[in-house]
Amino acid sequence: MIRFDNVCKRYPGGHVGLENVSFHLRRGEIAFLTGHSGAGKSTLLKLIMRMEQATSGQVLVGGHNVKDLNHGQVPYFRRNIGLVFQDHQLLFDRSVFDNVALPLTIAGVSREEAAGRVRAALDMVGLLNKEKMLPSSLSGGQQQRVGLARAVVNRPPVILADEPTGNLDPNLSAEVMKLFENFNQIGVTVLIASHDLALVARMRHRVLTLDQGLLVNDQEVA
Numbered sequence: 001m002i003r004f005d006n007v008c009k010r011y012p013g014g015h016v017g018l019e020n021v022s023f024h025l026r027r028g029e030i031a032f033l034t035g036h037s038g039a040g041k042s043t044l045l046k047l048i049m050r051m052e053q054a055t056s057g058q059v060l061v062g063g064h065n066v067k068d069l070n071h072g073q074v075p076y077f078r079r080n081i082g083l084v085f086q087d088h089q090l091l092f093d094r095s096v097f098d099n100v101a102l103p104l105t106i107a108g109v110s111r112e113e114a115a116g117r118v119r120a121a122l123d124m125v126g127l128l129n130k131e132k133m134l135p136s137s138l139s140g141g142q143q144q145r146v147g148l149a150r151a152v153v154n155r156p157p158v159i160l161a162d163e164p165t166g167n168l169d170p171n172l173s174a175e176v177m178k179l180f181e182n183f184n185q186i187g188v189t190v191l192i193a194s195h196d197l198a199l200v201a202r203m204r205h206r207v208l209t210l211d212q213g214l215l216v217n218d219q220e221v222a
């Protein structure tokens, strides 16, 4: 589903983002991406999203080489990928419902059709009874779950998460990780960047480890 073949990324000024990285995340797989600050985790996720382009090597997502996408195809390509961030980037003057509906509104889905999908997504993250509330009245863990519902409302085949539990305490982090596992169990391919090594170890999934742009470890779970 996501394949990197000898991918190098150099930023202007010669900064190394990634150095000769190769791996294959199969359809329906779940994996973590770890490494110290600056190791290249965000760079790797941005290359999958085509927010950055490889300097050399190939990035394939769903069998498509992302470098072949033209400007107009990129927004459609990105609808296949649900994104979850540490700071969840919610709109604080809109209700939970409107926040989750946003990707559907942008895609031109009617409000009636959107309503069913939004409620299904909120149900999956356990927030069905909060749809009319403003994000500011929710806890940090609940806000992160709104972000997760928004990421999956389009039913994307892939979810990418960048430090999704960075601001959460250990119990809430475990709850959010459980939700990623639930999505994975219904067939979604999931890649989660996290520097929380203890949490990653407890989850017992494949771990890709970056160090100064190099993929130094790719550990499958027995």
Ligand SMILES: Nc1ncnc2c1ncn2[C@@H]1O[C@H](COP(=O)(O)OP(=O)(O)OP(=O)(O)O)[C@@H](O)[C@H]1O
Pocket (backbone or CB within 6 Å): 011, 012, 015, 016, 017, 035, 036, 037, 038, 039, 040, 041, 042, 043, 044, 195
């Ligand atoms: N736009 C950019 N221009 C120049 N260098 C960059 C740019 N973005 C990232 N880098 C460099 O690429 C390297 C990898 O950065 P990246 O953000 O991918 O690391 P990371 O593992 O996600 O770090 P963190 O955990 O701190 O977010 C770093 O040396 C960084 O300084």
